[in-house]
Amino acid sequence: MKEPQILLKTVSDMVCVTNDGCLTVWDSEMIHAAGTAPKMGREVKEVLIDQTGKCFYTTNQSEEVWRWSSDGGLPNVYFLHDGPVEKLQLSPNGVHLVSLSAGEIYVWLTETGENVVRISGSRATDVLITPNSNFGVSISKQGLSHVWKIISGGIVCSIHLYLSDAQVSLESTFLIGLHGGDLLAASLWSGSISKRFSCVENLEHVIAFHTLSEHPDFVLVMTASGAMYTWNVAEETVCWHFQLPHMFHCQPQDFQMTSCGSYALLSTDNDSINLLDLSPVRLCSFKADGPIIKACLDKTGRYVAQISRPTNQDILMCLFSARRSYAHSDMDFRQ
Incomplete structure (x- = not known):
């Protein structure tokens, strides 16, 4: 936040006016709650x-x-x-x-x-827990990863390959993760690698993926070139959706999806939050006040929350309505 020029206190709010004319209103009860919280x-x-x-x-x-x-x-x-x-x-x-x-x-x-x-x-x-709450998965970079029973700790099976950024499938049947640029699915019953994301026309490495809670069989996959696919793990089928333009790219550490698969947070580089609306296939970029420390996408796709650090100032948190803002700053890449 920039240096305030005027601070005004009303019955319920604190109003700040900065030198550049920016007006910010803070709820007094929230300020009090933050100050008195343990x-x-x-x-x-x-x-x-x-x-x-x-x-x-x-x-x-x-x-x-x-x-x-x-x-x-x-x-x-x-x-x-x-x-x-x-x-x-x-x-x-x-x-x-x-x-x-x-x-x-x-x-x-x-x-x-x-x-x-x-x-x-x-x-x-x-460590991970399966969606049915019955099993735990311990991930090891060196040595075996194990699937075990939550109530007893008894080992069900061992997985020999290390799978990075691992996620458990929504039906609690596979551990899905990356290994050497390949996207693999290991069975939680046998530990064997039983599924592999494969696309004949594109042999590039997978850099990010996300399971979809409202579509248990599907995983959304992003490759290094910016191509986006959906992978039906059960049927082992792949569907290409589109190619990101060169000015947009995906940062694996930022990649997030809504539960229905309609929206994706791609990256937070250049002081911007880059979002993807998958229903009409359009991209949107929100400019922040400074370097972004953290950004989170609401599961419903209605909001994006960010924490940014303006130059030489304190951390700010801002909320955007994703659907509402698309009308003002979107780009259509359906061609």
Whole structure:
């Protein structure tokens, strides 16, 4: 935010006018709530929200994970580990919390905070939970990755190849991920690589992909050249959709999709958020006030949230209505 010229306080709002005439209105109750909210001694690294919205979990690279009440804004349960917490996952049904700390995997009951399973000697760098909440997957860059039962920790199978950026299919049958530029699907029952994304006319590497929760059999795939496909994993069929123009590209670390597959966040380079509307196939670019630290796409495609850092100023958070803004700054590439 630029240096304010005038600050005005009304009954419900704080109004700021900057030297360039920009007007910003802040809700006074939100400012008060932020100032009085409980704070942790360290920087929060990760936040997981329960699907009911009644509570959320935080990590801060310490040995503790805290559960907070959304209503009161206070922590009510903590989960203590032997080392700093590196990864955290909440089961879709909200019953179990899975954490990775100092090479060990912990499974907790969220209601009581009890540690019910502890897997020692893991070389995992990441952990996942299947959508049916029955199995955990520990991903290892060196050594075997394992599929195991949440309730007991018993190993179901091992996966020999390391799959980066891995995601579990919506039907909890495959672990889908990248290996050497190839997009592979490993069976969660046998551990074998049973599916491979293949396109005869385009042998380029896959750089990003995303499963679609409203279309369980399909994965949206982006290649290095900017070609976008949908891959039907069950039927092993591929459909080409379009080619990104040269002025747009996909950054794998930013790539996000809505649950229905209608919108995609492609990149956040050059102080801009680049979005793709897949229904009429059009691209849109939002200019930010400075370098973008983080951008998130709402699952419904209605909003994009960004955190940016204007030059020599504090962090800002801005909200855009994606569908509403397309009418003002879109480009059609259907030809």
